[in-house]
Amino acid sequence: MRTSTKVLLTALCVGALGSLAAMGVFGAFSSTTTNAGNTITAGTVAIADNDAGAAMYSIANAKPGESVSKCIKVTYTGSIDADVHIYTTSTIGSLGQYVDLTITPGTQTTSTFPSCTGFTADASGALYSGTLQSFGSAKNSYATGVVDYPGSGTKWAANESVVYQVTATLQASAPDAAQGLTTGSHTFTWEARNQ
Amino acid sequence: MSTSAADKFTRAIGAAIGLGLVAALVVAARPAGGHGGVLPARLAFTAALDGAIAVEPAAPKPLLRSGPMRPGSRASATMTVRNQTGEALAVRLRAKPDSTALDGTAHVRLVARGVVLADGTLQALRQGTTEALRLAPGAAAEVRVSAWIPADTETGYEGREVAVALEPVEEALP
Numbered sequence: 001m002r003t004s005t006k007v008l009l010t011a012l013c014v015g016a017l018g019s020l021a022a023m024g025v026f027g028a029f030s031s032t033t034t035n036a037g038n039t040i041t042a043g044t045v046a047i048a049d050n051d052a053g054a055a056m057y058s059i060a061n062a063k064p065g066e067s068v069s070k071c072i073k074v075t076y077t078g079s080i081d082a083d084v085h086i087y088t089t090s091t092i093g094s095l096g097q098y099v100d101l102t103i104t105p106g107t108q109t110t111s112t113f114p115s116c117t118g119f120t121a122d123a124s125g126a127l128y129s130g131t132l133q134s135f136g137s138a139k140n141s142y143a144t145g146v147v148d149y150p151g152s153g154t155k156w157a158a159n160e161s162v163v164y165q166v167t168a169t170l171q172a173s174a175p176d177a178a179q180g181l182t183t184g185s186h187t188f189t190w191e192a193r194n195q
Numbered sequence: 196m197s198t199s200a201a202d203k204f205t206r207a208i209g210a211a212i213g214l215g216l217v218a219a220l221v222v223a224a225r226p227a228g229g230h231g232g233v234l235p236a237r238l239a240f241t242a243a244l245d246g247a248i249a250v251e252p253a254a255p256k257p258l259l260r261s262g263p264m265r266p267g268s269r270a271s272a273t274m275t276v277r278n279q280t281g282e283a284l285a286v287r288l289r290a291k292p293d294s295t296a297l298d299g300t301a302h303v304r305l306v307a308r309g310v311v312l313a314d315g316t317l318q319a320l321r322q323g324t325t326e327a328l329r330l331a332p333g334a335a336a337e338v339r340v341s342a343w344i345p346a347d348t349e350t351g352y353e354g355r356e357v358a359v360a361l362e363p364v365e366e367a368l369p
Binding site: 047048049050051052053054073074075077110111112113114115158159 | 243244245246247249253254255278280281282332333
């Protein structure tokens with residue numbers, strides 16, 4: 001074997017061994033794991049009723065003892081469980097002290113605003129019973145509003161409904177001083193807030 | 196048989212076996228014909244309600260759960276839409292799919308009282324039905340919901356699953 005061949009073979013062997021050594025030095029095992037698809041979507045709080053913008057009652061020339069009873073269906077369609085409070089922010093006129101107001105929750109097989117046909121009150125009875133004036137002064141914000149839940153539950157979940165029977169009566173004992181007075185226009189508010 | 200003849204025979208047998216194996220591999224790896232071997236699509240519909248409109252079945256109850264859907268498949272269900280207000284309402288229904296995966300592929304048709312409220316792609320139904328359902332105070336109507344993948348669809352549905360919420364949008368009639 002010629003010397004040049006020996007040198008070439010030696011260089012090849014050294015190169016091959018060097019490559020193996022380099023693989024050992026620089027080589028490394030590797031492994032990864034990932035967690036993909038992370039996302040956050042905010043929930044919703046949404047409440048609506050079936051009044052289509054119409055008032056429950058509007059009585060002119062009311063007489064002592066005259067009463068009106070109407071039903072409104074309130075439906076929660078939000079995705080987050082919620083609390084619902086009932087209140088008014090309206091200023092009640094001076095006739096309010098002679099108007100008795102009752103708000104009773106219940107169910108109705110078929111609801112058509114403002115009819116109460118087929119209304120069945122919950123066993124728990126009325127949520128509020130007092131004068132309209134007291135309601136206006138005591139239940140005038142979410143914090144002070146009347147709390148209610150569907151049935152015996154403790155939350156409003158999506159697509160749950162409650163039918164409220166609202167009864168307003170001009171007291172039979174209203175004095176002559178009540179003549180010509182008015183409650184003024186007032187708004188009942190059902191406000192939902194997430195739990 | 197001479198040695199060379201035996202050798203030729205053996206080679207021929209070997210070549211035949213080799214070709215047979217290749218043919219078997221090609222046949223086994225070939226996709227199934229038609230759409231039978233392709234993952235099907237699936238559609239689920241729910242009906243949302245709001246204060247003015249009651250629906251039955253209402254979400255979260257399913258309105259329609261299609262089986263495996265391939266081109267030519269169809270699924271149908273019926274829902275009841277009811278006006279709970281004291282006003283006459285024109286009610287349209289619009290689709291809110293949870294993805295666009297079948298937007299241009301799936302077709303939806305809504306029919307009530309013999310009137311076609313919508314007939315087009317799922318994507319088109321995102322804008323609402325072209326016709327409104329007129330409901331008197333307290334009145335109800337049945338709405339037939341049909342969904343299908345057209346028979347001439349070649350692709351764009353494979354393995355796709357979409358949940359669609361049908362939402363009512365109403366306006367008061369004069």
